[in-house]
Amino acid sequence: MKKVTFLLAAILVLGVSSIAKAQKSDSHNLNIKIDKQALIAIESEGSTDISFDSKAFVNAGEEMTFAASGSNKQLWLNYSSIVGTGSTNTISAKISKLPEGLKVNVATSESAANSSKKGKTGKGYTVDLTEGGVTVVDNIGSCYTGIGANKGHKLEYSVSVDDSNYEKLVAADHTLVVTYTITEN
Incomplete structure (x- = not known):
């Protein structure tokens, strides 16, 4: 009987020992892929077209000036960006064939509006637009x-006369296209 009791005790101890060593947690991999992405849009409360009209001279000897006309004078540059490690995105703008004698300037607010931005938005600049393109926002992160x-x-936007080419101004209607592009640095 002692042998049976001892045997039962041994089985009980080994069984409890096995239960005590039972696995209490487990794990697995969760793979998540985040792709680099960049998307921009020009937004407004109405049309995204903006018009400028030359102002009539008031006095002889004055230079030509321009004023925005119509109800829409505000555009907004919206973007979403996911960048790779160590890189940023830049937004450039270029203008279609600029009539000789004119300059078109865009003032891009230095920082994005605070109401809904998240992450590392870029820094805006005030620049004269060219056919080759210029940086309007840089250092954009995710x-x-x-x-x-x-x-x-x-x-x-503002339109002005290029004084160095004033003699090349010609009375005409012009439709110019401004194209914004976001690229990775």
């Missing part, structure tokens, strides 16, 4: 500006 008017960077 971020988003929000969607619509009053989100992102405000764009303010």
Whole structure:
């Protein structure tokens, strides 16, 4: 009987020992892929077209000036960006064939509107547009500006005469296209 009791005790101890060593947690991999992405849009509360009219001379000897006309004078540059390690995105703008004697300037607000931006939005600049393109926002990290008017960077255009080419001004109607492009640095 002692042998049976001892044997039962041994089985019980080994069984409890096995239960005590039973696995109490487990794990597995969860693979997540984040792709680099970049998307931009020009937004407004109405049309994204902006018009400028030359102002009539008031006094002889004055230079030609321009004023924005119509109800829409505000555009907003919205963007979403996911960048790779150590890189940023830049937004450039270029203008179609600029009539001789004119300059078109865009003032891109230095920072994106605070109401809905998240992440590392870029820094905006004030520049004269060219056919080859110029940087209007740089140092963009992973971020988003929000969607619509009053989100992102405000764009303010101005048109002026290029004094060094004033003699090349010709009376005509012009439709110019400004193209914005986001690229990785």
